[in-house]
Amino acid sequence: MQDIARMVREPTIKTRMGRRARREARDFYLFTGPWILGFLGLSLFPLAVGLLTSFTNYNGLNLDDIKFVALRNYTRAFESEDFTISLKNTFVYALFVVPVGNILALILAGMLNRALAGRAGFRTIYYLPSILPLAGAIQAWGLMFNTNAGAVNAFLSLFAPGTAINWVNQYFILMLLLFAWWQLGGAMVIYLAGLQGVPEELREAATIDGANSTQIFLNVTLPLLTPVIFFQAVLGIVGALQILDSAILLYGRAGLSGTVSLPGDLYMYMVYVYSQVFDFQRYGFGVALSWIFFIIVLVLTMILLFTSRYWVYYEVAQEGEKVK
Amino acid sequence: MSQAQMVKRPAMTRSVPVQIRPGRLLLYASFILLTMVFIMPVVWLLLTSLKTRAEYGSYPTMLFPAIPQWSNYPEAIIVRPFFKLAWNTLQIALPSTILTVLSSALAGFAFARLNAPGKRVLFILVLSMLLVPRMVTTIPNFMLFSKLGLTNTYWPWILWGLSGSSFHIFLFRQFFAAVPKDLEDAAEVDGCSRFRIFWQIFLPVSGPVIATAAIFHFQWVWGDWFTPNILLSSENTTLSVGLGTLYLDPKGMTIYPLYMTALVAYLLPMLIIFLVGQKYIVQGIVTSGIKG
Numbered sequence: 010m011q012d013i014a015r016m017v018r019e020p021t022i023k024t025r026m027g028r029r030a031r032r033e034a035r036d037f038y039l040f041t042g043p044w045i046l047g048f049l050g051l052s053l054f055p056l057a058v059g060l061l062t063s064f065t066n067y068n069g070l071n072l073d074d075i076k077f078v079a080l081r082n083y084t085r086a087f088e089s090e091d092f093t094i095s096l097k098n099t100f101v102y103a104l105f106v107v108p109v110g111n112i113l114a115l116i117l118a119g120m121l122n123r124a125l126a127g128r129a130g131f132r133t134i135y136y137l138p139s140i141l142p143l144a145g146a147i148q149a150w151g152l153m154f155n156t157n158a159g160a161v162n163a164f165l166s167l168f169a170p171g172t173a174i175n176w177v178n179q180y181f182i183l184m185l186l187l188f189a190w191w192q193l194g195g196a197m198v199i200y201l202a203g204l205q206g207v208p209e210e211l212r213e214a215a216t217i218d219g220a221n222s223t224q225i226f227l228n229v230t231l232p233l234l235t236p237v238i239f240f241q242a243v244l245g246i247v248g249a250l251q252i253l254d255s256a257i258l259l260y261g262r263a264g265l266s267g268t269v270s271l272p273g274d275l276y277m278y279m280v281y282v283y284s285q286v287f288d289f290q291r292y293g294f295g296v297a298l299s300w301i302f303f304i305i306v307l308v309l310t311m312i313l314l315f316t317s318r319y320w321v322y323y324e325v326a327q328e329g330e331k332v333k
Numbered sequence: 334m335s336q337a338q339m340v341k342r343p344a345m346t347r348s349v350p351v352q353i354r355p356g357r358l359l360l361y362a363s364f365i366l367l368t369m370v371f372i373m374p375v376v377w378l379l380l381t382s383l384k385t386r387a388e389y390g391s392y393p394t395m396l397f398p399a400i401p402q403w404s405n406y407p408e409a410i411i412v413r414p415f416f417k418l419a420w421n422t423l424q425i426a427l428p429s430t431i432l433t434v435l436s437s438a439l440a441g442f443a444f445a446r447l448n449a450p451g452k453r454v455l456f457i458l459v460l461s462m463l464l465v466p467r468m469v470t471t472i473p474n475f476m477l478f479s480k481l482g483l484t485n486t487y488w489p490w491i492l493w494g495l496s497g498s499s500f501h502i503f504l505f506r507q508f509f510a511a512v513p514k515d516l517e518d519a520a521e522v523d524g525c526s527r528f529r530i531f532w533q534i535f536l537p538v539s540g541p542v543i544a545t546a547a548i549f550h551f552q553w554v555w556g557d558w559f560t561p562n563i564l565l566s567s568e569n570t571t572l573s574v575g576l577g578t579l580y581l582d583p584k585g586m587t588i589y590p591l592y593m594t595a596l597v598a599y600l601l602p603m604l605i606i607f608l609v610g611q612k613y614i615v616q617g618i619v620t621s622g623i624k625g
Binding site: 148258295 | 360361363364367368371372373374375377378381389390392393394396436437439440442443444447448449450452455458459462463464465466467468469470472473474476477479492493495496497502527531548552555556557558559562563572573574576577589593596599600603604607608611614615618619
C-alpha cells in the first residue's frame with residue numbers, strides 16, 4: 010500500500026525515450042488496452058451519457074421529442090420525501106454497518122491469531138457466510154427470521170411460548186445490519202493476514218520494555234494495521250451505501266418482474282433509484298439521483314483521504330509528501 | 334493441515350506441557366458459540382429443505398422434519414427446470430470469470446512491471462473506478478445496451494469481462510510487483526517477448542491470486558441479482574433471478590420446502606468451490622497484500 014501512495018503522489022520523471030523504452034511503452038498500452046477500451050466504452054462514455062440524460066425528461070421511449078429540463082430533475086430530488094427518507098435510512102445503515110462490522114472483524118481476527126487447535130476450522134466457518142452467493146444467502150437469512158417457519162422465533166418460543174415476531178417487517182434495517190455482520194468473514198480474513206504481517210520482533214521488543222498486551226495492541230499492532238483499516242473503511246463505506254439486492258430480496262418482490270415491493274419509508278437509496286428507473290421508467294430523474302449519490306460518495310471519500318494522513322501510519326516516511 | 338502450518342509462528346513450535354487455563358477455555362467456548370451463530374442459517378435452510386409443506390407451515394415451528402423428505406431434492410432439481418437456469422448462469426459466469434481474470438492479470442502485470450508515459454494517470458483512474466457507484470454507469474449502460482440490441486443476450490457480460498475489473502487489476506498489480514526481477518531479466522536477455530514473459534513466467538507463479546480473483550468473481554456473478562434482472566428475460570435469466578418462480582403450485586403459491594431445497598442446490602457449488610479453493614484465497618490475500 011505504501012508503494013501505491015508513493016506512486017500516486019510522485020510524478021514520473023520525464024526522460025527522452027530510447028527505442029527500448031518506446032517498445033516497453035507500446036507493450037504497456039497493449040497489455041492495458043482491453044481495460045482502457047472498456048474504461049472508455051463502458052465507464053467514461055456511459056458516465057457522459059448519463060450526465061446528459063440527467064438534464065432531460067428521458068423515459069426510455071421519447072428519444073424523438075426529448076426535452077432539456079436543466080436542473081429540474083435535481084431540484085425535484087431534493088423536494089422528494091422518498092429521497093430524504095432513503096438517504097437517511099442508507100446513512101443510518103452505513104454508519105452502523107462499517108464501524109461495528111470492522112471492529113468485530115478485527116476482534117475475531119485477533120482471537121484467531123494465536124496458536125489454537127482447530128483454528129483453521131473456525132476460520133473457515135466464520136469466513137463461509139461471506140462467500141455464499143448474495144441472492145441465496147439473503148433468502149436463507151430471511152428464512153431464519155421468518156415469522157412462522159424461522160429458527161429465531163422457534164428459539165425464542167422456548168422461553169416465551171407463542172413468540173411470532175415479524176422481524177423483516179418490524180426491524181427491517183436491523184435485519185440488514187445483522188445480515189452484513191453475518192458476512193464479516195471477508196474483512197476478518199484480510200485483518201488476519203494483516204496481523205500475521207506484524208513482525209514478531211516488534212512485539213517482543215515491546216514486551217521486553219515492559220508493555221502489557223493492551224499497550225502492545227494499541228501502540229504496536231494497531232498503527233501497523235491502519236493502512237488495512239483505511240482500505241477496508243473506504244471500500245466498506247462505498248459498498249454499504251450502495252446496498253440494493255439484499256434490501257429488495259429480503260423484503261420480497263411484488264410479482265415476478267423484480268418490481269420493488271418495499272414501502273417507501275424502508276427504501277435504501279439505491280432501491281429508490283432502482284424503482285424510479287426500472288419500475289417507473291424515469292430515466293432522467295433516476296440518473297440525476299445516481300449522480301447526487303456519486304457526489305456524496307466522492308465528498309465522503311475525499312474527507313477520508315484527507316484525514317488519512319493524520320491516522321494512517323506508513324512504515325516508510327513518504328518522500329512524496331513535500332514534492333506535492 | 335497445511336494452512337495451520339503456514340500461519341504457525343516459530344515460537345509456538347516449542348512443545349509445552351498442555352495446561353487448561355480458564356482463559357483458553359473461555360476462548361474455546363466463545364469460538365463454539367460463534368460457530369453455532371455463523372452456521373445456523375445454513376443448518377436451518379438444510380432442515381427446512383427436508384420438511385413437508387404442512388410441516389413448513391405448522392405452528393408451533395417444528396425444528397426437525399418428522400421424516401426427512403429427501404424426495405424434495407429430485408423434485409426441485411430434476412422435475413422442475415432447475416438445470417436450465419443453472420446452465421444459463423454458468424454460460425454467463427464462466428466466460429465472464431475467465432475473461433475478467435485474464436484481462437485484469439494483463440493490466441495488473443503492465444502496471445507492476447512496465448513503464449510508459451501516462452501510467453500514473455491510468456493507475457489513478459483504475460483506483461478511482463473503485464469509488465464509482467455501480468448504478469451511475471449501469472443505468473446508461475442499460476440504455477446503450479437496449480439501443481444496440483444487446484439486452485437479453487450474454488454479450489454485456491463478455492464486454493464487462495474483457496475490460497477487467499479495477500479490484501482484480503489492483504490485486505494482480507500488488508502480487509506481480511513483489512515478484513523478483515531476476516527471472517524476467519534473464520528471459521529478456523534471451524529475447525523473450527513480453528507476452529511470453531507474462532504467460533510463461535508470471536502466470537505460472539500466480540496460482541493463488543488467479544484462484545482468489547476467479548473465485549471472488551465467479552461468486553459475485555453467481556450471486557448477482559440486479560444485473561440479470563434488468564438485462565435478461567425470464568427464459569434466459571439466471572438462478573439468482575428465476576429460482577423463486579420455479580416452485581409454484583397450480584394456485585400460484587410458492588411451495589417453500591421445494592424452494593429452500595433449490596436454494597441449497599444453488600449455494601452448494603459455491604460452497605464446494607470455496608472449500609476446495611480457500612487455501613489459495615488465504616494465500617492470495619496474504620501475498621498480494623490487499624492488506625497493505
